Amino acid sequence: xxxxxxxxxxxxxxxxxxxxxxxxxxxxxxxxxxxxxxxxxxxxxxxxxxxxxxxxxxxxxxxxxxxxxxxxxxxxxxxxxxxxxxxxxxxxxxxxxxxxxxxxxxxxxxxxxxxxxxxxxxxxxxxxxxxxxxxxxxxxxxxxxxxxxxxxxxxxxxxxxxxxxxxxxxxxxxxxxxxxxxxxxxxxxxxxxxxxxxxxxxxxxxxxxxxxxxxxxxxxxxxxxxxxxxxxxxxxxxxxxxxxxxxxxxxxxxxxxxxxxxxxxxxxxxxxxxxxxxxxxxxxxxxxxxxxxxxxxxxxxxxxxxxxxxxxxxxxxxxxxxxxxxxxxxxxxxxxxxxxxxxxxxxxxxxxxxxxxxxxxxxxxxxxxxxxxxxxxxxxxxxxxxxxxxxxxxxxxxxxxxxxxxxxxxxxxxxxxxxxxxxxxxxxxxxxxxxxxxxxxxxxxxxxxxx
Amino acid sequence: xxxxxxxxxxxxxxxxxxxxxxxxxxxxxxxxxxxxxxxxxxxxxxxxxxxxxxxxxxxxxxxxxxxxxxxxxxxxxxxxxxxxxxxxxxxxxxxxxxxxxxxxxxxxxxxxxxxxxxxxxxxxxxxxxxxxxxxxxxxxxxxxxxxxxxxxxxxxxxxxxxxxxxxxxxxxxxxxxxxxxxxxxxxxxxxxxxxxxxxxxxxxxxxxxxxxxxxxxxxxxxxxxxxxxxxxxxxxxxxxxxxxxxxxxxxxxxxxxxxxxxxxxxxxxxxxxxxxxxxxxxxxxxxxxxxxxxxxxxxxxxxxxxxxxxxxxxxxxxxxxxxxxxxxxxxxxxxxxxxxxxxxxxxxxxxxxxxxxxxxxxxxxxxxxxxxxxxxxxxxxxxxxxxxxxxxxxxxxxxxxxxxxxxxxxxxxxxxxxxxxxxxxxxxxxxxxxxxxxxxxxxxxxxxxxx
Numbered sequence: 097x098x099x100x101x102x103x104x105x106x107x108x109x110x111x112x113x114x115x116x117x118x119x120x121x122x123x124x125x126x127x128x129x130x131x132x133x134x135x136x137x138x139x140x141x142x143x144x145x146x147x148x149x150x151x152x153x154x155x156x157x158x159x160x161x162x163x164x165x166x167x168x169x170x171x172x173x174x175x176x177x178x179x180x181x182x183x184x185x186x187x188x189x190x191x192x193x194x195x196x197x198x199x200x201x202x203x204x205x206x207x208x209x210x211x212x213x214x215x216x217x218x219x220x221x222x223x224x225x226x227x228x229x230x231x232x233x234x235x236x237x238x239x240x241x242x243x244x245x246x247x248x249x250x251x252x253x254x255x256x257x258x259x260x261x262x263x264x265x266x267x268x269x270x271x272x273x274x275x276x277x278x279x280x281x282x283x284x285x286x287x288x289x290x291x292x293x294x295x296x297x298x299x300x301x302x303x304x305x306x307x308x309x310x311x312x313x314x315x316x317x318x319x320x321x322x323x324x325x326x327x328x329x330x331x332x333x334x335x336x337x338x339x340x341x342x343x344x345x346x347x348x349x350x351x352x353x354x355x356x357x358x359x360x361x362x363x364x365x366x367x368x369x370x371x372x373x374x375x376x377x378x379x380x381x382x383x384x385x386x387x388x389x390x391x392x393x394x395x396x397x398x399x400x401x402x403x404x405x406x407x408x409x410x411x412x413x414x415x416x417x418x419x420x421x422x423x424x425x426x427x428x429x430x431x432x433x434x435x436x437x438x439x440x441x442x443x444x445x446x447x448x449x450x451x452x453x454x455x456x457x458x459x460x461x462x463x464x465x466x467x468x469x470x471x472x473x474x475x476x477x478x479x480x481x482x483x484x485x486x487x488x489x490x491x492x493x494x495x496x497x498x499x500x501x502x503x504x505x506x507x508x509x510x511x512x513x514x515x516x517x518x519x520x521x522x523x524x525x526x527x528x529x530x531x532x533x534x535x536x537x538x539x540x541x542x543x544x545x546x547x
Numbered sequence: 548x549x550x551x552x553x554x555x556x557x558x559x560x561x562x563x564x565x566x567x568x569x570x571x572x573x574x575x576x577x578x579x580x581x582x583x584x585x586x587x588x589x590x591x592x593x594x595x596x597x598x599x600x601x602x603x604x605x606x607x608x609x610x611x612x613x614x615x616x617x618x619x620x621x622x623x624x625x626x627x628x629x630x631x632x633x634x635x636x637x638x639x640x641x642x643x644x645x646x647x648x649x650x651x652x653x654x655x656x657x658x659x660x661x662x663x664x665x666x667x668x669x670x671x672x673x674x675x676x677x678x679x680x681x682x683x684x685x686x687x688x689x690x691x692x693x694x695x696x697x698x699x700x701x702x703x704x705x706x707x708x709x710x711x712x713x714x715x716x717x718x719x720x721x722x723x724x725x726x727x728x729x730x731x732x733x734x735x736x737x738x739x740x741x742x743x744x745x746x747x748x749x750x751x752x753x754x755x756x757x758x759x760x761x762x763x764x765x766x767x768x769x770x771x772x773x774x775x776x777x778x779x780x781x782x783x784x785x786x787x788x789x790x791x792x793x794x795x796x797x798x799x800x801x802x803x804x805x806x807x808x809x810x811x812x813x814x815x816x817x818x819x820x821x822x823x824x825x826x827x828x829x830x831x832x833x834x835x836x837x838x839x840x841x842x843x844x845x846x847x848x849x850x851x852x853x854x855x856x857x858x859x860x861x862x863x864x865x866x867x868x869x870x871x872x873x874x875x876x877x878x879x880x881x882x883x884x885x886x887x888x889x890x891x892x893x894x895x896x897x898x899x900x901x902x903x904x905x906x907x908x909x910x911x912x913x914x915x916x917x918x919x920x921x922x923x924x925x926x927x928x929x930x931x932x933x934x935x936x937x938x939x940x941x942x943x944x945x946x947x948x949x950x951x952x953x954x955x956x957x958x959x960x961x962x963x964x965x966x967x968x969x970x971x972x973x974x975x976x977x978x979x980x981x982x983x984x985x986x987x988x989x990x991x992x993x994x995x996x997x998x
Contacts, residue, residue, distance in 0.1 A: 341846025395792025396697030
């Protein structure tokens with residue numbers, strides 16, 4: 097940790113404390129101004145540190161970084177994360193400084209940054225995000241990884257994911273991208289078996305040839321691991337904002353879209369949606385078609401479900417006569433059994449169970465959206481068990497449920513804990529099912545698109 | 548209260564208890580099976596009640612309702628809310644029962660329902676929604692009213708509004724619409740000066756001529772009070788679901804859209820959005836044009852803001868040279884002053900204040916979107932005071948802020964408490980500004996659309 101400090105309100109202090117408290121590896125503090133911090137020895141230079149150094153985190157003023165990088169190369173440091181700003185993002189003299197840093201690394205030190213928030217690794221506690229935990233929560237370890245072109249945007253979404261109990265294993269912001277770029281980060285995450293889905297936030301690319309390389313890499317990865325992309329900077333004015341933010345070229349959005357589609361990436365419209373969709377991709381099997389069974393206890397939610405699913409290009413097929421008669425025999429007379437199955441306000445969890453076990457094993461539907469209005473008297477959290485049990489049919493299931501009463505909370509927590517994603521917006525539930533279908537097509541699992 | 552009971556788990560029990568605990572008027576209990584409930588006299592019939600009865604709430608089995616209605620007419624009851632189901636929604640014999648109820652009312656008792664959840668009146672505690680409060684919270688009194696074609700959908704959104712501290716004065720579900728219809732409810736709410744904006748959830752209309760009447764009424768009302776409409780049942784399959792839900796005809800969605808536009812209504816895509824947009828309409832002045840000032844402390848959020856605002860057809864104008872120079876002189880060198888104004892991670896609340904007070908009074912922008920990432924060290928809830936102070940410039944301001952740390956919570960609560968709406972999704976903030984602009988056009992306030 098080069099630039100180790102405890103100075104109140106400083107970026108260095110947040111990272112120093114986090115490393116000492118959370119990181120599971122060995123930490124060496126470096127700062128010529130101190131001999132000791134929190135009872136630990138502080139070295140004058142990375143060259144004074146005994147033994148090998150795998151990673152240097154650099155949080156010192158920009159003008160000092162070229163010299164520090166030279167020392168890192170001499171020491172045999174393999175990777176450096178340069179958190180410090182004041183480089184190419186500030187203008188010409190900063191750009192020259194950045195060049196100098198690159199030269200001094202002599203191709204021996206790989207560099208993340210500069211001008212970045214670096215890495216959040218939930219597995220080993222390596223965390224260079226410099227917003228303290230009382231202002232930004234960190235998510236629990238999980239199978240989602242995030243690559244973000246914006247540090248603040250990454251911070252916002254990690255905090256949100258933590259509060260939603262969404263597991264994120266690794267997150268990275270690469271700042272000015274002096275060396276390590278998106279394509280390489282993707283390749284790294286593709287190899288990490290703990291990561292099941294990769295989320296990317298991108299505004300634009302900077303260097304010639306980057307786009308082609310990125311698409312190639314994505315194409316290879318999406319054959320085995322889904323990549324979800326939120327591309328911002330979609331209009332002419334926002335392209336200008338992208339340039340002033342990351343010096344990248346936002347490019348023509350339609351061209352990006354076409355490229356992402358070609359690469360097998362799943363596109364979303366914001367990062368909340370990205371993480372909600374990721375929840376489905378890491379837990380659900382892939383569907384063999386685009387036909388959705390909808391079960392609800394509110395006619396209105398049934399109508400809205402159909403609107404949202406159809407907007408996503410999914411199909412809500414009428415169930416065949418025979419199956420409907422079969423259902424009607426066991427359900428109260430007012431229940432609509434066409435699809436959506438509307439169990440009405442007299443719904444019980446047992447009725448949901450009956451429909452799930454009757455319809456899901458048939459060849460008429462490929463996935464299910466279950467909308468459960470827990471406020472009704474016949475509904476209990478036992479429904480979660482029935483839904484979890486229905487996973488044995490091997491078809492994707494997502495649940496829409498809103499409310500914050502005790503039963504709803506227990507219901508949702510049970511489902512999420514057993515790998516059934518829950519959503520509080522129908523459009524997000526529909527988008528999650530669409531993403532599953534899209535990825536099934538990409539993987540060659542979905543046989544047909546019904547219409 | 549006809550059908551008064553305390554029987555555990557029954558609809559009647561929830562309403563009986565709520566009336567006795569919450570309603571500020573006089574309550575008479577009617578049920579031939581009891582002499583007394585909770586120490587209160589229970590009458591055999593409405594005819595036995597001493598004095599006048601303004602409103603009868605009927606929660607008895609459908610076959611008993613025609614007789615009860617005859618008695619209500621004899622008693623001179625002015626309005627009856629029939630909560631009971633088992634009428635036209637169940638088929639022909641139910642439809643006949645419904646006709647009988649109407650005949651027996653003799654045009655002297657106005658009827659809401661049957662098969663409805665009735666009314667929630669936050670001002671006087673009249674509340675016939677039959678989900679108990681531990682399963683569905685009730686919102687505090689406020690300037691928003693809701694007319695919903697679905698009782699369950701109304702229940703879901705009222706519970707959500709309560710948890711978001713959004714004030715709702717009146718909500719009504721009209722069920723089978725035997726007598727009182729949407730147009731009449733709209734006219735009633737238009738006259739109520741406590742209500743500043745009306746939200747409507749509709750799936751379709753049932754009777755010939757209803758559409759024309761509704762549009763006429765809307766056209767008159769939107770001249771002075773905004774109406775926000777979420778129309779569900781937009782596709783062919785969802786139209787089928789609408790028919791089985793409310794026996795209404797969803798109709799061609801494009802025709803509905805055109806009619807709503809003609810009527811000056813503001814269309815939204817779900818009820819959450821409706822209430823979020825309503826928050827802006829009840830608190831903000833109307834803008835004179837479509838130009839938005841964006842202030843942020845994250846370049847990424849700036850880029851995303853522009854994307855979302857432009858998608859809504861709003862303009863983020865470059866600020867003129869002179870104004871930019873003026874800003875640059877007082878702000879740190881890395882700040883982008885074009886618009887979005889990106890104060891970067893070095894942002895302080897004082898910088899926001901400076902930009903607000905410099906740009907908002909000028910003639911270059913019509914409204915402001917303020918994105919504040921409270922996690923940054925220079926940000927404090929004092930920013931809320933500066934934003935509230937900027938209301939004096941007479942231009943709409945909305946705030947995007949996510950996070951749940953203490954500062955963010957204080958910041959948001961202060962703003963919401965002082966009539967500045969806050970949003971945790973950029974697309975919703977953008978939609979709110981668009982709705983303000985649309986309504987300004989409808990009211991003839993907005994002079995021009997800049998492009």
